[in-house]
Amino acid sequence: MSNDCIPDNLEVFELFKAFVKENFGAKIDFPLVSKQNFAAKLGTFLDQIKAQPHATDHDVFRQKISEVAVDIPANFYQYRVSQDKKMDFLYVSPGSVEMWGLTPDEIYADSAVIFSRILPDDREKVRIDVVDAAAQETVHVTEFRITNPTGIKWLQASSKPTRKTDNSWIRTGCITDITALKTVERKLFEHEQFYQSVLDSITSQVAVLDKEGVVVATNKAWEEFDNNLHKGLELPRYKKGVNCLTECAGKASGGNLSAAALEAVRRVMHGETKLVEFPYSLEHNGRRSWYLFRVMPLQNDAHSVVVAHNNISEARRAQEELLVTKNKYEFLLQTTDEMINTVSPEGKIIWANQAWKKNLKYDEGDLVDLRLIDVVTTETLVKHGERLEKLRSGKTVHLPHARMIRKDGEIVDVSGTVVPVFEQGLYKGTQGFFRNISDVERERTERIKAENLLKRTLENNYIGYMVLGYDWKYLYVNQAAAAQAFQVPETLTGKTMLEMYPGVEDTIVFKKYKTCMELRRFDDFEEVYLFSNGERRWFEFKVEPVEEGLSVITIDITEKKVIEENLSRSRELLNESQRQAHIGSWELDIPTGRYFWSDEIFRIFDLEPGSVEPSYDYFLNHVHPDEVDMVREAYVVSVAEKKPFEVVHRLVLASGKTKYIREIAETFYDSEGKPIRSFGSSHDITAQKEAELLLQYNEHKYHQVVENISDALVVDDIEGRLVFANDQFLKVFRFRREELEGTVLEDYVAPEYRELLRERHNKRIAGEDVPDFFEYKGLRGDGTICWLETRVCKVIENGRIIGTQSAIRDVTERKMAEQLQEQQNAELKKINSELDRFVYSTSHDLRAPLLSLHGLVDLCSSTDDAQELKLYLMMMTRSIDKIDETIKEILDYSKNSRMELQSEKIEMADLVANGKESLKFNTDSRFVYFRTQINEQLPFYSDRHRVATVLNNLLSNAVIYQRANEPSPTINLHFHADSSYGYLTIHDNGEGIAADKIDKIFEMFYRNSEKSVGSGLGLYICKEIVNKLGGLISVTSEQGRGSSFIVKLPNLKP
Amino acid sequence: MMKLKRILLVDDDEISNFINERKLKSAGIADRIDVCISGMRALQLLNELIAANESGPEVILLDINMPIMDGFGFLDEFDRLPGSFTTGIKVAMLTSSLEKEEIRRSYEYKNVVDFINKPLSTEKIVILADKIIK
Secondary structure, rough: OOOOOOOOOOHHHHHHHHHHHEEEEEEOOOOOOOOHHHHHHHHHHHHHHHHOOOOOOHHHHHHHHHHHOOOOOOOOEEEOOOOOOOEEEEEEHHHHHHHHHHOHHHHHHHHHHHHEEEEEHHHHHHHHHHHHOOOOOOOOOEEEEEEOOOOEEEEEEEEEEEEEOOOOEEEEEHHHHHHHHHHHHHHHHHHHHHHHHHHOOOOEEEEEEEOEEEEEEOOOOHHHHHHHHHOOOOOOOOOOOOOOOHHHHHOOOHHHHHHHHHHHHHHHHHOOOOEEEEEEEEEEEEEEEEEEEEEEEOOOEEEEEEEEEOOOHHHHHHHHHHHHHHHHHHHHHHOOOOEEEEEEEOOEEEEEEEHHHHHOOOOOHHHHHHHHHHOOHHHHHHHHHHHHHHHOOOOOOOOEEEEOOOOOEEEEEEEEEEEEEEEEEEEEEEEEEEEEOHHHHHHHHHHHHHHHHHHHHHHHHHHEEEEOOOEEEEEEOOOHHHHOOOOOOHHHHEHHHHOOOOOHHHHHHHHHHHHHHHHHOOOOEEEEOOOOOOOOEEEEEEEEOOOOOOEEEEEHHHHHHHHHHOOOOOOHHHHHHHHHEEEEEEEEEEOOEEEEEEEEHHHHHOOOOOOEEEEEEHHHHHHHHHHHHHHHHHHHHHHHHOOOEEEEEEOOOOOOOOEEEEEEEEEEEOOOOOOOEEEEEEOOHHHHHHHHHHHHHHHHHHHHHOOOOEEEEEEOOOEEEEEEHHHHHHHHOOOOOOHHHEEEEEHHEEEHHHHHHHHHHHHOOOOOOOEEEEEEEEEEOOOOOOEEEEEEEEEEEEEEEEEEEEEEEEEEEHHHHHHHHHHHHHHHHHHHHHHHHHHHHHHHHHHHHHHHHHHHHHHHHHOOOOHHHHHHHHHHHHHHHHHHHHHHHHHHHHHHHHHHOOOEEEHHHHHHHHHHHHHHHOOOHHHOOOEEEEEEOEEEEEEEEHHHHHHHHHHHHHOOOOOOOOOOOEEEEEOOOOOOOOEEEOOOOOOEEEOOOOOOOOOOOOOOOOOOOOOOOOOHHHHHHHOOOEEEEEEEEEEEOEEEEEEEOOOOOO | OEEEEEEEEOOOOOHHHHHHHHHHHHHHOEEEEEEEHHHHHHHHHHHHHOOOOEEEEEEEEEOOOOOOOHHHHHHHHOOOOOOOOOOEEEEEEEEEEOHHHHHHOOOOOOEEEEEEEOOOOHHHHHHOOOOOOO
């Protein structure tokens, strides 16, 4: 059905709608089709109906409605239900095709067909309405769903009853399609559900008012708020369904709030404003909660408003806490003599404390455009750049020495720590804590100068001064004094106090003036002054009797007081700075006796934070017994006299450890002068105290050392740069004084000791324990090495380590002697052990064949057999040979150790030939194939006898240790010489040496084989000879494959 | 004099072995005399006897100063052989050594019963035979 046509005559349609409603109980609201004369047709129809009083009569209805029904998107019908509940359709308009997909004829034929189209769930409901309840004198409106070829449709059937004389009922009605409406309804419902759940999920309390002021929706938070917080409070309660404008208005007795709230609702509702917002607070059960009240129009619906309360208590409290914390933190940051700055990730100086500004001579105004690179030297940035990069990853960086630039360009040496600042996990830059380690004295002068200047400025602007006559007349009032009383000097001068301030004689201040005036006494006090406008301000008064009467100096200290009061709470942020400085803080709430310690106090006591209940007694129990009275007295006097106190005392901890503590504390008082809270800080100055003691000790030692001028004295700074050296130092190290400029410790330490000494230096500077007394090798100016003995101590100034001082003694001669002695001892030890072995082995090697001879002689004497005797004689000869062999070896050994080297030109080929010749008596040598390669282009000089001994031993071994199953036993000999060395290689393919034995073969008397015929001296002698010649002998071998002996001998040319 | 079944002579010196074997034979102390020229070979022999489930020699005459494995090295290995085999085997050191330390060390091994200085003589064999019986 198209929708795009404009009805011909709206009035007629309205009349028709009214007719349908009246006669069929149906409300039809549909776009009417544009058909020629449709409106006219409808008009005629309506006229006829009007003309016929029995318009709903069956025939008339059918006749008349059928004329128009075809054009209306509705299904008109009339049916009869007989007494036995039989249903017959009397009329069905053609709209049934559109509605049901059934023609009127199909429905006439069987009325049940329509039920088959209705969804099974809805059938029973429709049957009851249409059939069972047909005999009721009411208009029925039934909604149900049907299926037709296009899907599921929502239909609405309405009908009006007529009772027939035969007790049957005729119902006349019409069916319209309400699918679109139903869809919208469902969507609307879903939307409402959705928005309600959103509203419920937020913590603000929200209520929605309609244009009459009736609460139409609230969320969970609102309901809970209403139930809990408003319990017992006479405040308007905007419950669902309540009209808050009419019902709450009269009852509201919550003071300004409710009136203001209602007024806000009214204003927003009338479109006067888009938003009303104000905070208010409620005190409930002793707890004050803050809320933000807001009223605003509901979007798309100008007359509805949303009322919301936001509980902002937490935020508010956090804000207050933050402010207090910030004040306290800043106070401490500002008052410390450590230089503290905050730097943004981009390198801008965001904030700096007084000490920082003072040290670097910047004013607050200068900070605006100041960048880190303006105040730190390039040298420092380059040097520490890599480490500073680590800040971003959360690492703290310690800078034992950094250099900063003052506003006037002067360099300031500082030492300190840089910590990264993170906020909610985001890197927000860094905070640096530095100490100025430049000239402290000069700094102090500057500070005094600056303080004087500040004082003068203050005097001109902030210090009130007046002179009062004996009759309390203002004789002189300066600008500041008048301003403090919201006056100008002119209005006060000449008047008396009593005139200006009636009732003033009852005030504490006046009473004190009076006492001073009468007794001609000086007084100095702080007092709060309540002005007629309700303002309370704190002043410090200095009253002094003068010739004219009294002079009074008044200083407004309200701000100071505010800060002091703020200081009484908060811990968190302080903790870090306290830890940095070893300053802990404590608070004593005097009315409740509650005692609070910051974490650092626990640490000072070597305790885990929170591990004991802090109390004044606990504290006193750990004060050094000699100082308990002094500490207690200091506090009592401080409270009584209302003056801060400062004491230095010792703490004796459970472990027996003693710490030095500087205690600074102050008590705050209420306006009646009663003490309310003591606030103190404890500064662990043990390190400083110890450093002072060490300094005294070192000074004493310094004098001693300087007197003993035979030592070289040197003082260096934290970087290891030489800052002082005495004449002896120059002598020991062979430096000239002008060479000392820029000398660092590496310049006078031998390379192998540099790393160790630099590490010790850095550790010593960092306060770690390192040896004070040690020996090392020094490097002299002329490049020679010397042995030194040194005693090092820290140089301490103002409690800080600024370098080290060393007393150095040249112990080269002693060291040399020691070394020589050690060397000689080692040699002697070797000779002794060799001698032992020698005696033992020779006793065996010489005795064994002798004993064999003895045994053979014995055998000879017991036989006459000539054959046997011959055998014995042969054996005797072999025993004698063996004795001879051993004696020869002993001689070789003895010659090598005793005879001087005799260098001569060696013809290696001759030596090899002689060696081979001596082996020919060895039966094994007959089958060995010798390959010799001798390169004697350059003459080789050495000790002929010794070289021959080595060569013969090696050749003999190569022959003896052949492999039995080797078909072609071979010995390769190779020799060549250059101007420095001669190289001899003897390679065999014999038995080889097992890997675990190879290390032992050069040992004295070592025998590795059953074939070993001698005493086990051969290779030992070789090694001794090669050592004597200053050469090297080495072996490579593989068991079962052969061995290679390589001898490298220096060419000892004359 | 009692007659032993088997004596083992361990020495690297061939002449010494020749003489000692002669002396033992002429003394007629044993049916059989085995000679090994190193501790290693002696161990090998004993292991072969164990494998063949034969009993060992009643007496071992052992030199101390030998290459590769000296007398003490042999005794260390000997102690690792099965106790059922070694029990009853008496060891006599036969050496040219005069070292007190070596005498002391020898007696630390439970099987060592005598310390004889070379050369072996008929008298020394008789004394040894006495010790073995005890």
